[in-house]
Amino acid sequence: MITAPLLEVGVLVLGMVILMFEAFATKIDKRILAFAAIAGLAIVLVATFFVAPVPSPNQATGFWNFYTVDRLSVFFKQFALLTTILVLIMMIDYAPAVRSSFPGAHDGLGEFFTVPIFTCAGLMYLVSAIDFIFIFVSLELVTISFYVLVSFTRKNPVTLEAGVKYLVLSALSTAFLVYGIAWIFGVTGQTNLQRITEALATPSTDQSATLLGMVLVLVALGFKIAAVPFQIWVPDVYQGAPTPVTAYLSVGSKAAGFVVLLRVLRPFATLPQMQRLLVLIALLTLIYGNLAALPQGNLKRLLAYSSIAHTGYLLIGVVCLDSNAVVFYLVAYLLMTHLSFAVLVIVAQQTGEQIADFDGLAKRSPFLAFAMLIGMVSLAGVPFTAGFLGKFFIFYAAILQRQIALVVIGVITVGCGFYYYLKVVRAMYWQPAAKIDNISVSTLSRIAIGALIAATIWLGVYPQPILDALKR
Amino acid sequence: MVLFVIFCPIVAAILIMIGAPARKMAVAASVLTLGATLLLLASFSPEQHDFQEVTSFPISSEWHLSFTTGIDGLSLALVLLAAIVTVAAVWFAGKIDKYQNAFYACLLFISGGAIGAFASLDLFFFYAFHELALIPTFLLIGIWGGGNRVAAAWKITIYLAIGSFILLLGLILLYQSVPTASRSFDIRALKAAASLGQISGDAQRHIYLLLLIGFGILTSLFPFHTWAPEAYAAAPAPAAMLHAGILKKFGLYGLLRLAIPLLPEGARHWTNLLVLLLLGNIIYVGLVTIAQKRLDWMLGYSSVMHIGYIFLGIASASILGVTGAVVLMFAHGLSIALLFALAGELRKRTGTLVFEELGGLAKVMPFAGLAFGLGAFAAIGLPGFANFAGEIMIFFGAFKNGWEIGRFHIFQIATVLALWGMVISTVYMLRAYRKVFMGALNERWTGLVDLRSALRVPVTLLVGALLCYGFFPQSFVRMTTPAFRTYLTANK
Numbered sequence: 001m002i003t004a005p006l007l008e009v010g011v012l013v014l015g016m017v018i019l020m021f022e023a024f025a026t027k028i029d030k031r032i033l034a035f036a037a038i039a040g041l042a043i044v045l046v047a048t049f050f051v052a053p054v055p056s057p058n059q060a061t062g063f064w065n066f067y068t069v070d071r072l073s074v075f076f077k078q079f080a081l082l083t084t085i086l087v088l089i090m091m092i093d094y095a096p097a098v099r100s101s102f103p104g105a106h107d108g109l110g111e112f113f114t115v116p117i118f119t120c121a122g123l124m125y126l127v128s129a130i131d132f133i134f135i136f137v138s139l140e141l142v143t144i145s146f147y148v149l150v151s152f153t154r155k156n157p158v159t160l161e162a163g164v165k166y167l168v169l170s171a172l173s174t175a176f177l178v179y180g181i182a183w184i185f186g187v188t189g190q191t192n193l194q195r196i197t198e199a200l201a202t203p204s205t206d207q208s209a210t211l212l213g214m215v216l217v218l219v220a221l222g223f224k225i226a227a228v229p230f231q232i233w234v235p236d237v238y239q240g241a242p243t244p245v246t247a248y249l250s251v252g253s254k255a256a257g258f259v260v261l262l263r264v265l266r267p268f269a270t271l272p273q274m275q276r277l278l279v280l281i282a283l284l285t286l287i288y289g290n291l292a293a294l295p296q297g298n299l300k301r302l303l304a305y306s307s308i309a310h311t312g313y314l315l316i317g318v319v320c321l322d323s324n325a326v327v328f329y330l331v332a333y334l335l336m337t338h339l340s341f342a343v344l345v346i347v348a349q350q351t352g353e354q355i356a357d358f359d360g361l362a363k364r365s366p367f368l369a370f371a372m373l374i375g376m377v378s379l380a381g382v383p384f385t386a387g388f389l390g391k392f393f394i395f396y397a398a399i400l401q402r403q404i405a406l407v408v409i410g411v412i413t414v415g416c417g418f419y420y421y422l423k424v425v426r427a428m429y430w431q432p433a434a435k436i437d438n439i440s441v442s443t444l445s446r447i448a449i450g451a452l453i454a455a456t457i458w459l460g461v462y463p464q465p466i467l468d469a470l471k472r
Numbered sequence: 473m474v475l476f477v478i479f480c481p482i483v484a485a486i487l488i489m490i491g492a493p494a495r496k497m498a499v500a501a502s503v504l505t506l507g508a509t510l511l512l513l514a515s516f517s518p519e520q521h522d523f524q525e526v527t528s529f530p531i532s533s534e535w536h537l538s539f540t541t542g543i544d545g546l547s548l549a550l551v552l553l554a555a556i557v558t559v560a561a562v563w564f565a566g567k568i569d570k571y572q573n574a575f576y577a578c579l580l581f582i583s584g585g586a587i588g589a590f591a592s593l594d595l596f597f598f599y600a601f602h603e604l605a606l607i608p609t610f611l612l613i614g615i616w617g618g619g620n621r622v623a624a625a626w627k628i629t630i631y632l633a634i635g636s637f638i639l640l641l642g643l644i645l646l647y648q649s650v651p652t653a654s655r656s657f658d659i660r661a662l663k664a665a666a667s668l669g670q671i672s673g674d675a676q677r678h679i680y681l682l683l684l685i686g687f688g689i690l691t692s693l694f695p696f697h698t699w700a701p702e703a704y705a706a707a708p709a710p711a712a713m714l715h716a717g718i719l720k721k722f723g724l725y726g727l728l729r730l731a732i733p734l735l736p737e738g739a740r741h742w743t744n745l746l747v748l749l750l751l752g753n754i755i756y757v758g759l760v761t762i763a764q765k766r767l768d769w770m771l772g773y774s775s776v777m778h779i780g781y782i783f784l785g786i787a788s789a790s791i792l793g794v795t796g797a798v799v800l801m802f803a804h805g806l807s808i809a810l811l812f813a814l815a816g817e818l819r820k821r822t823g824t825l826v827f828e829e830l831g832g833l834a835k836v837m838p839f840a841g842l843a844f845g846l847g848a849f850a851a852i853g854l855p856g857f858a859n860f861a862g863e864i865m866i867f868f869g870a871f872k873n874g875w876e877i878g879r880f881h882i883f884q885i886a887t888v889l890a891l892w893g894m895v896i897s898t899v900y901m902l903r904a905y906r907k908v909f910m911g912a913l914n915e916r917w918t919g920l921v922d923l924r925s926a927l928r929v930p931v932t933l934l935v936g937a938l939l940c941y942g943f944f945p946q947s948f949v950r951m952t953t954p955a956f957r958t959y960l961t962a963n964k
Contacts (some may be wrong), residue, residue: 380633382607383600392640399644411637418633422610430614430622464532471534 001052004069007044007077008124014040015117022110030109031092037117038088045081048074065192066134067125075327075469076127076259079334083252084120086338088113089448090244093345098242101153112152116248119145126256132181132191135260139177139224142256143170146249150241162240169233173223180216183209197267207271214268215277221264224257227315228284231308235292238304243348246300247341250307255330258314262323269321278319283409286312290413293420299344300353302420306379307337309413313394316406322397324470329394331466332378332386332459339375339452342445343368350439355424360433368439369428371449378456380421381414386459473512474525474541474591477551478601480505481558481584485577495565498576502559502583509555516548518951523593523660536656540593545952549798550590550718550725553805556937557717558583560930561710564813568616575616578608579710586718590725595643595657598729599636602690602722606632609719612711613703618819624706631699632690639686639726642679646734649675659729666734673737680738683731684746691723692776693783694752701772709816712768716775717809721801724782728797732789732956739789746787747886753780755889758896762903767815767825770904774851774897775808784890785866788883791956793869798952799945800862803938807850807859810934814844817927818908821920827904832913837922841909843931848901850938853894857938861945867891 018033018040051074091098095109102108122141129135147170151163185191187209188199199205222230238246268274289309296302310333317326344353346368351357362369378387391414398407441449459466484501488494516524526542543551561579568575585605592598614625647655649672650665665671671679685696692700700720704712732739754777761773782804785797817840818833819825834841850857867890873883923931941948 377607381637383603388600388603392644395641396644396648399641400648407641411634411641414637415630415634419630422629426614426622426626429611430625462531464534467532467534 001050002047004051004074004077004128005063005067007048007051008121010044010047011041011081011117011121011124014044015114015121018117019110019114022114030107030113031095033110034088034092034095034113037113038085041081041085041088041117041120045078045085048078048081066131067128068130069128071470072259072262072323072327073128076255077124079255079331080120080123080127080252083123083248083255083334083338084116086342086448086452087116087244087248087252089444090247090338090342090345091116093342093349093442093445094242094244097349098153101155108152111148115145115148119149119248119252123252123256127259129260130193130263132184132193135264136174136177136181139256139260140174142253143174146170146245146253149245149248150237152245153242156240158240159242160240162237165233166237166241169223173220173230176216176223177220180213180218180220183213183216187213193263193267200267211268211271211273214264214274217264218277221257221261222281225254225261225314226308226311227281228288228308228312231285231288231311234308235301235304238307239298239301239353243300243341243345243353246303247338250303250341251334251337254307254311255334258318258326258330261318262326265318265321275319278315279403279406282312282315282319282406285309285315286406286409286413290416290420294416296420297355298353299355299358299424300348302355302424303337303340303344306417306420309417310379312413313391313410316398316403316410317394319403319406320394320397320401322393324467325390325393325397327470328463328466329390332390332456335452335456335459336375336378336385336387339371339449339456340379342449342452343372343375346439346441346445351435355427356431357434358424358427359431360436361428361439363433364436365439365441367441367446367449371453372428373425374453374456376421376424378460380417384457384460386456386463389460389463473508473515474543475527477505477508477512477555478541478584478588478591480508481580481587485580485584488573488577488580491573494573494576495562495567498562498565498580499559501580502555502562505583505587506555506559509552512543513548513552513951516543516545516951518545518954521954521957526593536658536661537596538594538658539597540658541588541591542593543591544955546725546728546798546955547590549802549948549952550721551587553721553802554583554587554590554718556933557713557805557809560809560813560934561713561717563930564713564816564927565708565710571615575612575708578612579714581605581608582612582711582714582719586714586722589722593659595647595659595662595730598659598726599640599643602719603636605719605722606636609707609711609715613707616708616711617706618708619706620702621706624702628699628703631696635686635689635696637686638682638689642682642686643730645675645679645682646671646730649679662730663733671734676735676738677741678738680731680735680742683727683735684742687723687726687731688749689723690726691720691779692753693723693779694749694757694776697753697757697776697779700776701769704772704775704812705766705768709812709819712772712812712816713809716772716812717805720775720779721805724779724786724797724801727786728794728956732786732794736789743787743789744882746783747882750780750783750787751886751889753777753783754893755896758893758900762896762900764900765827767818767827767830767904767908770900771808771811771815774900775804777893777897778804778808778851780893781863781866781890784870784886785862788866788870788873790869790873791953793866793873794956795949795953796862796865796867796869798862799858799941799948800866802948803850803858803862803941806934806938807847807857810843810847810931810938811851813930813934814840814847817923822917827907829914830908830917831911832909833917833920834909835913836917836920837909839922839928839931843923843935844909845905846935846938848905850942852898852901856942858941858945858948859938861942861948863894 125138293305378385381391523542528540530538582605588601689696757777764770785793853863871887
């Protein structure tokens, strides 16, 4: 048994050790660093299953005022570690693209493999945070490391543009967050979420002022999870960033945003104004994400819009306050998004990122085409895949709460989703190939992709393990 | 045994995808499935009202979700249909130019998915198995189709995906409509709850409408039928056989299995709407069928039209009408599969299905001509074929519904109009037969050869089943009626 904060300490130490090693051992193949990082994170991942219980929040003192280890947070620590491991595997495949953008001796790969470890630590702190100050600090750790990652191949003007956009808008959203926290603190005199809930229950608290603060916080979180109207940065940044970083942004950053959202909203959820606002945001996000995805010809951009669309489905779950449905959806989303991006990283280096570049992939690499097929049908929500059960639980919650507008729009947008996801399937299976050479896949990627396929189908048939993990 | 029937095609499909010899494996698996189904039929005891051969594997105790399979007369009839049509479709498929293994795997997936849906006693798997069968249909049309395959595949994909999700909403609402304590995905548990009156009238009306639209889209109920003819015209013959023959029956099966027993109040409320829509199927689509100039489109429209009769039987909500609907589902599945198979063979040999370019083919292909004639007569509903048995039961059942001496209600009017549909279908079927097989033989076709003897086996199988249940419908009726008696006595 170990105490939970040791996990983050372990990740941070791992990151520093690898960074030091990189600085002094200049001659080695940099990919060894990535393997070391993967191995280290895997050890921490195993360790998360042996976390000791914590004092209950009521008697919490000192550090435990900021930091909690409930079911949700341990689950999401595992989620963050798994995401980071998968991203690192993708980064190994992506290494040639990074190397080519750094002419000269210093190829930058060492940092490319190390920064995600710190992001991971930030994500792990974030999901445990129960205090606004701590939320802010760990969110900044995540965001600042993403500034570096997004613009990593900075010789490419598109990437540089993406980096600048992300930097400016993210800084703006952070400002909103701080401003919102200041309002809430000003009214309630508290930053701890539990105490804010208590303060809100007393009639003397000014509710409208807290609501204003909460709306400002919502702006910042809306940016993180890519909800309309804070989604403008998403398509450009997703398209411009190195593909593994895009996957990381789209899964890690979003999942952390949702965990914080679920935690932060709890004190405010009972207020009807909040409910109405969230319904409106969810509707807009669903409509915008799905409609804008329809005409896309670039797969990376398509996945960016699809990520907005999935935020919409997740927000339905948030509106219904069904955290289990949200968490299950996030797990499904992790699997299928990583699957799609893993294939994209490999194929894009051979041909390109356009959907047309996937023409006839089934002939060139049946394995990759099948992986992409599973990824796409799962994103679209076909039964026997994790994506279907995710949508099922979300719609179940929405119907139970009689959120008619959300359900109707949700179903129509699912129809749109079928169109644009199957466009990729059509290209792979129905179109003739431009080139006919085979695409080689490294063993590690093959194992990772195979495991993702198996997990996507497994959770689509037998979701009980995840449901159990959340219940215990 | 039921599990074997479901998973035999699916396992064979997976083996074929891995690399087993496609055709041999597929034929063996489908024949094995048919054999197992016949064993099921032999061991089935019609007197028993409950589901038989029930097996259950719990999946989620929290959601009362389990993988439960079992059969009653209704599901057995459809599983039998699926097994027969699968053998015929796989047999007819022959050699495929590209991706032969994937083609056969898709066919078997459709078959396994359909059988799984028919034999599932759990709403979730009932739905999921059907979806499993839909995806290979899209692939079959998109990859191996002819004509405007990409557009057709596209249309059917979007149409049926939206239909399925509307259906899913209906199913979730159904699950939630019973009190929390008795919530379950198990159809039997839901039926028990419904018989205790735990589903309120309001809920029934909403759910029934959703189910009607969802199942209606999947089953090409007017006005949601436009995907069907185009898709069938573009689909390779075995895919059209499997979809029109088996998979389209899923929506009808769903209405019979869920809507009528669980939502009688909803069914009553929407009867008039359903009758209007099915008249659209019979009359409007019937007239459209007459106007067709190509055999494949004509067959596609005719299959849409005949669905109207089955809906009439379902709408009648009488034991006679509903049993007739099941008989007609079975018979229509066989006859349309036969016609699509022959049309596919014709297209393979002549490269065209335009009426103007064909003619007199019975001279060079006497066996195909005979088989097509039998199929056409069956589709019209000539006595001696199972279609006749089904249609006559539907008409009697529907006519008797709510009839008082001296006053015609909507059902009587609908029956009279539907009877005119018989005339319409006679017109187009016989005209198609005359234009393709009779008349002067075009010079171009003198070199055509008749069906090889190997291909005569599936034809004989289909025709034999049609005739068998046409002369002895009683054995079929005895099997299926007990499935309805328990809940239709209440609203005779």
